[in-house]
Amino acid sequence: MKSALCLLLAAAAAWPAAASVPDPARLVSLAGSVLRIEAPRERGGLAVGSGVAVGPDLVITNCHVTREALDIQVVRGGVRWSASAQAADVDRDLCLLEVPGLQASPVPLGHTGALAIGQHVAALGYTGGVGLQNSPGEVVELHRFDGGRVIQSTNWFTSGASGGGLFDGNGALVGILTFRLRGGAAHYFAAPVEWVRQLLDERRRDQFRRVMPLDTRRVPYWQAPASTQPRFLRAQVMQRDQRWGELALLSYDWLRADAEDAEPWHLLGTALERLERPTEARMALECSLRLAPAHATVRAQLEALRARSGQPDPPADCRPDHH
Known part of the structure; x- marks a missing residue:
């Protein structure tokens, strides 16, 4: 544990000065609450991940770490405990x-x-499956999905950190590290803490089952076939692959379903800008900013477009059918 604390302190010292940067002392105090998960699998081998204590005897982790487990071991400082049961929200x-x-x-x-x-956030998990590490980063986007906001950030992590915690500047848990998309520095995603709260609030003795392999035919939303994944995730892949025409079409479809979400307006503006349709791009970005005035990325993108055009903003009609 001493070496883990040294790693946390060294990483915290590398943060730039800012009011929202997690306090190093708080990160150290959290070290004992972020745990290593080991799960011997039914088909052989060992799944390794991370978990976060949300009760004296309760640990939250990712189901993709434990779904094939014959046994689940929770490890802290060389001491291990066996999980007796788990309640699963596989989706x-x-x-x-x-x-x-x-x-x-x-x-x-x-x-x-x-x-x-x-905003600066800190990711704590067993990146690489070995020692506890702090990965500093910042929030890139907050994706509205299934009653919560999936957090996209720049906090680098690998599979051993799956199930670890994403913490704000006050040391409060805001997300559970879950998955990443390959090919980008800002493609790291965490499940919102609201989903954790819901699982805690809904738990009943009959919801817990003894540890045994879960139904592997069910997969979480991010591992579903591409055509059935949520729009925000399909959009991220299109941006990564620079498929701007497809991104524009997806954004139009998204807006017809929910024109009060700032994200599809932002995506539409980004796609139209790359398709060299700057006037329409500015209109879409203006609509996004009206819904999310504090979104710094959208504001910067809109100001850059304005500077290049040298023209006043066109009237922004924020009705999807008018774009």
């Missing part, structure tokens, strides 16, 4: 473990509604 990729005798310090739970684009 959201969250599994809540009962770990008798763990007696961990639960982390404070925050709110994704308090997050802002560009």
Whole structure:
């Protein structure tokens, strides 16, 4: 644990000065509440991930870490405990473990509604599956999905950190590290803490099942076939691959379903800008900014377009059918 604390302190010292940067002392205090998960699999081998204590004997992790488990071990400082049962929300990729005798310090739970684009956050997990590490980063986007806001950030992590915690500047848990898209520095995604709260609020004794392999035919939303994944995730792939025409069509479809979401307006503006349709791009970005005035990325993108055009803004009609 001493080496893990040194890693956390060294990483925290590398943060630029800013009011929202997580305090190093808080990160160190969280170290004992972020745990290593080991899950021997039915088909052989060992799945390794991370987990976060949300109760003295309760640990949240990703179901993709434990879904084939014959046994689940929670490890802290060389000491291990066996999970006796788990409650699974496979669709959201969250599994809540009962770990008798763990007696961990639960982390404070925050709110994704308090997050802002560009805000500094810290990711704590067993990146590489070895020692606990802090990965600093910032919020890139907050994707409205399934009653929460999936957090996209620049906090680098690998599969061993799956199930680890994403923390705000006050040391409050705002997300559970879940998956990443290859090919970009800002493609790291965390499940919102609101989903964790819901799983905690809904838990009943009959929802917990003894540890055994889950139904592997069910997969979380991000591992579903591409055509059935949520729009925000399909859009991220299109942006990464520079498929601007497809992104514009997806954005139009998204807006017809929900014109009050700022994200598809932003995506549409980005696609139209890349398709060399700057006037329409400015209109779409203006609509996005009206819905999310604090979105720094949209504001900067719109100001850059204005500077290049040298023309006053066209009237923005924020009705999807008029674009």
